[in-house]
Amino acid sequence: MRPSTERRQGQTTLERRFAAAGENLNASRRKLLRLILENTGDTFFLSSRELAKRYEVDAATIVRTIQALGYKKYAEFTADLRAHFVTQITPYAVLKAASKEKPTVADRIRHAMDMDLRNLQALQSSLNAEKIIALSKQVKRARRILIVGIDLAAALSWHLAYGLMTLGFAAEAPVGSTGNVQRRVRTLTREDLLIAISFGQCLRDTVEAALRAKKLGVPTFGVTDSETTPIARICDDSCMASVASPSFGGSYVAPLSLLGTILIACAHTQTARSLELLRRSELEDLADHRWYHA
Numbered sequence: 001m002r003p004s005t006e007r008r009q010g011q012t013t014l015e016r017r018f019a020a021a022g023e024n025l026n027a028s029r030r031k032l033l034r035l036i037l038e039n040t041g042d043t044f045f046l047s048s049r050e051l052a053k054r055y056e057v058d059a060a061t062i063v064r065t066i067q068a069l070g071y072k073k074y075a076e077f078t079a080d081l082r083a084h085f086v087t088q089i090t091p092y093a094v095l096k097a098a099s100k101e102k103p104t105v106a107d108r109i110r111h112a113m114d115m116d117l118r119n120l121q122a123l124q125s126s127l128n129a130e131k132i133i134a135l136s137k138q139v140k141r142a143r144r145i146l147i148v149g150i151d152l153a154a155a156l157s158w159h160l161a162y163g164l165m166t167l168g169f170a171a172e173a174p175v176g177s178t179g180n181v182q183r184r185v186r187t188l189t190r191e192d193l194l195i196a197i198s199f200g201q202c203l204r205d206t207v208e209a210a211l212r213a214k215k216l217g218v219p220t221f222g223v224t225d226s227e228t229t230p231i232a233r234i235c236d237d238s239c240m241a242s243v244a245s246p247s248f249g250g251s252y253v254a255p256l257s258l259l260g261t262i263l264i265a266c267a268h269t270q271t272a273r274s275l276e277l278l279r280r281s282e283l284e285d286l287a288d289h290r291w292y293h294a
């Protein structure tokens with residue numbers, strides 16, 4: 001793949017429209033759009049009137065500018081502007097954007113839960129069950145499964161690895177230094193599987209783990225939040241789950257639900273084997289007095 005093609009694929013929808021507009025944009029409109037794109041944390045939640053006021057132009061100028069990009073409605077433009085914001089998101093950017101609004105703390109809490117619910121509903125409506133089933137078959141064939149998730153995503157990688165180990169698969173979610181992750185990736189072969197979990201801009205260690213696995217010919221699968229993220233572009237296949245949230249920590253409700261579907265598929269593509277392993281585990285738990293009894 002040529003570098004120029006790769007860069008185009010890495011662009012957000014809004015960036016692609018901006019580049020394609022070409023001569024339809026005069027100098028003043030180009031300058032306006034650049035300012036909006038460079039300050040998405042301050043602009044993605046504004047109405048057309050508020051956006052016009054911020055950049056000291058009239059609302060009609062805003063409308064004509066987004067029409068030059070091919071948008072028929074302002075809502076379509078703001079949806080792509082939010083998606084562009086997600087690719088540049090940082091904990092600071094999220095909290096800064098949320099601080100622009102002035103609700104009570106209780107309102108913020110309710111809003112965060114509303115976002116969690118919306119993310120979950122979006123996953124439910126867009127989930128490709130056949131893709132999850134195909135992944136479960138890859139898991140079944142794999143000699144080893146390495147799941148890479150860094151920082152907050154480490155909780156997701158550990159959850160998936162623990163669930164897969166419970167079902168009898170040789171799954172691991174490495175933690176610690178960059179070297180610890182990369183050394184484990186180096187031991188993978190074409191008979192293994194790497195699952196990379198990262199969102200937004202994506203963390204360097206996770207992206208580099210996926211890149212190294214690809215060079216080794218290792219099958220790769222990504223869990224991310226957009227088709228334009230580095231993880232989505234690098235991995236052989238991927239599933240999307242939004243982490244959009246007014247919280248600086250993001251929302252992992254939808255990704256966790258997505259991992260649940262993977263575990264369900266892995267359990268039921270070989271139900272008899274899963275039942276035998278879980279029965280054996282249950283007997284061992286009873287013998288070891290794992291559960292608390294008063």
